[in-house]
Amino acid sequence: MEHNQFKTWLKQHEIEHEEKWLERFESAFKGDEQAIVNIALLYKEYGQYDEMYDLLDKASKRQNSEAMYELGNCYFEDLGEKGSEHQAFLLYKSAAQLGHRDAMNNLADMYLNGEGTTVDEQQALRWFKKAAQLGVAEAMFALGMMYEQGLGTECDESQAFAYYSRSAEQQDVEAMYRIGMIYFSGELGQQQDNEKALEWFLKASEQFHVDATFNIGYCYEYGYGVTQDNEKATHYYKKASLLGDLEATKKVLSYYEMTDAAEASKWREKLIVLNNDIYE
Structure with missing residues (x-):
């Protein structure tokens, strides 16, 4: 999409802060990876899935972990009828290995539930721990559940309660209810x-x-x-x-x-x- 086309598209959808988005579009055109992701997510919000996939794929190939994570979300959510749990798994794994904490949490979920890969509770535990160390409340809750139920580890009531408590302190609503x-x-x-x-x-x-x-x-x-x-x-x-x-x-x-x-x-x-x- 060219500059003038993008400007027309913004007006058609009555998107606020037109100048800001035009500046981001120009930055994306020049290769700014964060701008590319931002424009892609704007396309996602308004259902422009082909453009969204194209931009996120472009940034992912540059090893941008945020783009990999968002692209993984798109494949997992089957946006534009391009659903692929395995592709989502691979993207989350790549982003997680680059240090993206939410990708770590999603990767752990996929290992735990066998989505896009075989069930591997030990790997789930490993990645939930990494995400929890970086402050992801959902990962803390999941660890509480795993220690309570003995998934990928031995049952440990003390550890389970500790993780549930940490998650609740981070305002995770399911952890609050569980406590x-x-x-x-x-x-x-x-x-x-x-x-x-x-x-x-x-x-x-x-x-x-x-x-x-x-x-x-x-x-x-x-x-x-x-x-x-x-x-x-x-x-x-x-x-x-x-x-x-x-x-x-x-x-x-x-x-x-x-x-x-x-x-x-x-x-x-x-x-x-x-x-x-x-x-x-």
Whole structure:
């Protein structure tokens, strides 16, 4: 795509900051690898997949790890019907070997799940550790799971809890929820503690984690770690229902069937709609 064509394309799509993108286009034309990646990702956002693949491939051949990682994502997501898990695996591996931390995490995922390659739990553990050392919260969570379940290593409850905790401290929502469940059930060598469980459920709920939100309602309904309060329980069950939770919707309906016939009728209709959506 030539300069004038790109300028016309920007106007057609009403893309803001036209001058900035034109400058990046010129830099990409001159070989600036980061500009090439940026333009490619703009094409990705607007569905220009042929142009996207062309640019990312160009930068990848120059050993640009960010381009390799993004190109791997495109193949994995099957954008433009060019899906190839094996090609994604190879690109993630190349980027990971060049030090790209998110590529390390994705490579580890593919080894763990046997996507684009054979299952290799030891390699998964190795690459998750490398990614975790570089601060990838998802990799820390995965390591917690692997040590808990004995995947690629022996079970180690202490290590599992330590990795889950590190991930939760990095704001990983699944880790926050898992820590909550660990305290709620007294797992991985931790004493059962409803108050700590509720604290972590609340943190996960702030990031719209549906199961954590449901569990807060459950804690208020039965008085786990907090004073029993059916109104607050219903408040959190409503939030979980809005996130698509069927059981939470049933809880709200049950509450209103005892307190407000008109509201019960509304929630009965919502339950029918949600139930239909789930089983369509």
